[in-house]
Amino acid sequence: MHLNIVAFVIGVVFSLGLGWSGMTDPARVLGFLDITGVWDPSLMFVMASAIPVYMVTWQFVKGRQKPLLETKLHVPTKKNLDKRLIIGSAIFGIGWGVAGICPGPALASVGAVSTGAVIFVVCYFVGAKLEGFTNAN
Amino acid sequence: MEPSWINAIFGGIVIGVAASAFLLLEGRILGVSGITGRISELNKGDTLWRVLFVMGSIVGGYLAAQIWTENFSNIIDGSNYVRLAIAGLLVGFGTKMGSGCTSGHGVCGIGRLSPRSLVATLTFMFFGVVTVYIFGR
Numbered sequence: 400m401h402l403n404i405v406a407f408v409i410g411v412v413f414s415l416g417l418g419w420s421g422m423t424d425p426a427r428v429l430g431f432l433d434i435t436g437v438w439d440p441s442l443m444f445v446m447a448s449a450i451p452v453y454m455v456t457w458q459f460v461k462g463r464q465k466p467l468l469e470t471k472l473h474v475p476t477k478k479n480l481d482k483r484l485i486i487g488s489a490i491f492g493i494g495w496g497v498a499g500i501c502p503g504p505a506l507a508s509v510g511a512v513s514t515g516a517v518i519f520v521v522c523y524f525v526g527a528k529l530e531g532f533t534n535a536n
Numbered sequence: 537m538e539p540s541w542i543n544a545i546f547g548g549i550v551i552g553v554a555a556s557a558f559l560l561l562e563g564r565i566l567g568v569s570g571i572t573g574r575i576s577e578l579n580k581g582d583t584l585w586r587v588l589f590v591m592g593s594i595v596g597g598y599l600a601a602q603i604w605t606e607n608f609s610n611i612i613d614g615s616n617y618v619r620l621a622i623a624g625l626l627v628g629f630g631t632k633m634g635s636g637c638t639s640g641h642g643v644c645g646i647g648r649l650s651p652r653s654l655v656a657t658l659t660f661m662f663f664g665v666v667t668v669y670i671f672g673r
Binding site: 401402403404405406407408409410411412413414415416417418419420421422423424425426427429430432433434435436439440441442444445446447448449450451452453454455456457459460461465466467468469471472473474475477478479480483484485486487488489490491492493494495496497498499500501502503504505506507508509510511512513514515516518519520521522523524525526527528529530531533534 | 540541543544545546547548549550551552553554555556557558559560561562563564565566568569571572573575576584585586588589590591592593594595596597598599600601603604606607608609610611612614615616617619620621622623624625626627628629630631632633634635636637638639641642643644645646647648649650651652655656657659660661662663664665666667668669671673
């Protein structure tokens, strides 16, 4: 039960952070990726402030090995740099460069009532579903 | 109005806090593609919280758009739906295959000093840069 409530509230706060940061503006993201044009460093500032906050929390949680409301951690344990990681990230990077939108800002923008974001998100789910067929074990 | 880099830093801190809270409370990674990528599997007890995260993100996006309206104007005005559809497909496919996006790999993974996430982040950023270089903003 707590997971449902926490997930909802975290979703709200996360989107507020994205909206505040300006990363919901595809022009800013494309400006960051356009290193040979008029470069926009905003995304770097976002990561440079988000990552250290998370680093501190991770050190604390890693030491405890137990979250506050759960019995164990659900963090990825894979270590190997496999083909799927590289190829998948490359495909994501291409899609990111095409429109300047990644999944978080896409969901936030659906809330901002953007038709384009709705189209993006529907296709995003289709793409994720299609990927499932390449990994049919 | 504050310069964009100040908003980027404040927004980044909120993003870091949201991701930290999810880790601290539930022991889970705030990765949008990781959370949404398994919604369609409809596993008992593992779907509702994912849907609620999406709903929270949409509500948060609605609220954010009331406060930082200018950060959403480009995506709301964006009308190149074919480009958005192609981007959505690639982002959905790629993030599923590569096990993460900007939030899961870029913030949480790097914050945990995960080599996989560092490689994934460098890969999608590189391909994003190349894509923008070739196709333009």
